[in-house]
Amino acid sequence: MLEQRKPITVAEAVQRVMLKEIPFKSESIHIEESLGRRLAEDLVATHPVPPFDRSPYDGFAVRSADTKTASRENPIDLRVTETIGAGSVQSVPVGEHEAARIMTGAMMPAECDAVVMLELTSEPEKGIMRIKRAFNKGDNISFKGEDAKEGTVLVQKGEMINPGTVALLATFGYEYIKVASKPVVGVLATGSELLEVNEPLEPGKIRNSNALMAASQIKRAGAEVKMLGKLSDDLEACYESVKQAMEEVDILITTGGVSVGDFDFLPEVYQRLEAEVLFNKVAMRPGSVTTVAHKNGKFLFGLSGNPSACYVGFELFTRPVIQRMMGNPKPHLPLEDAVLGADFTKPNPFTRFVRGTFSIQNGRLEASPSGFNKSSAVSSLAATNCFIVLPGGTRGFTAGDQVKVALLETTEGSEWSW
Ligand SMILES: Nc1nc2c(c(=O)[nH]1)N[C@H]1C(S)=C(S)[C@@H](COP(=O)(O)OP(=O)(O)OC[C@H]3O[C@@H](n4cnc5c(N)ncnc54)[C@H](O)[C@@H]3O)O[C@H]1N2
Ligand code: MOO
């Protein structure tokens, strides 16, 4: 008797996945390897920035009191004690009616409380600088701690390291940083019809595109890939390979063999493994047969064999687990408002994730289907940078309709989208 699968909503399915305990591991890496990784601890200012009062200009450090009476008619002359370049410190005190020549970034002499730009001075004779206006205490000083105070959390744990974060890490002397470990995601393609990329076509066969596609999605999501090859539709081989793979990876993705065909063996593999099946039918298109199972704290993502369904299943269910394993507090695809750029007339009772291309038109998002939009489609995936999310129902959609789009190529995520 054929088992009847009961579809659940996308929200319910994603929630079942995310409610499982998702492990988090961290490791220490060199700063030069840190771009794109996620911080495993808060980045705290370990000292004030700048660490000392410094000059923002090339000019002269003065004692403001000495300049009080200066004017165009009554210029004031100060004796120059020395030149302080960036990286050097004063070697002599600056006394009354004296100034130190100072360069941008150099530490202020202790006795001075203002800086005069070089352009506002003249040199009536060697060793003397002349100014024609008064300066106040604090004029033109980059104060210690004005950029960042010691102890401030500047970047929170879970944030992705960008070039600005790298600058901060370097500023505070973090040569090694604790970041989230990248989960290792295994990819196993099933299907007796599958050929390797370098094999010529034969009748009834197709090349295995899902495995390398999924591997690229894994990398885009920031994780590590372990290619586990492909299997023909053979229950024993599938069972043994999945069982073995689970020892070697943090997450396992299989593609194909999750529907109700005579050679769709994944449901039986999960049964034999005594894995908990979180769901095996989702009210969405494509990817309705996406099956997620859980065993010994590890996820098994049974993605559909159909390329578009496989692609969508990964982005909706696998990606957020990877993101969460790397500490991202916003693990889901960000959902934005957009205007539909072309008709999509075919109604469907399930929520559709139409592979789409969005662009920004006059400041608002416009999204159109990226091509052939069946579950089996591969040709539309290259132009896909979003999913156009069309709620299930009896009507189609027409150009100009307000829709939601889930963005695929941004590092910005969302706490919850569904
Ligand atoms: N009677 C029913 N038939 C089907 C149902 C159903 O509910 N009742 N669901 C359909 C839906 S929806 C989908 S999606 C597919 C899912 O099939 P499987 O996940 O079991 O995948 P396969 O049967 O192995 O393959 C489906 C399709 O994809 C091609 N494929 C498989 N692997 C790859 C790969 N690595 N690279 C490229 N293409 C691949 C395969 O050749 C098939 O054409 O089932 C429907 N049927
Ligand atoms: O599982 Mo499906 O819904 O055609 O992709």
Ligand SMILES: [Mg+2]
């Ligand atoms: Mg099948």
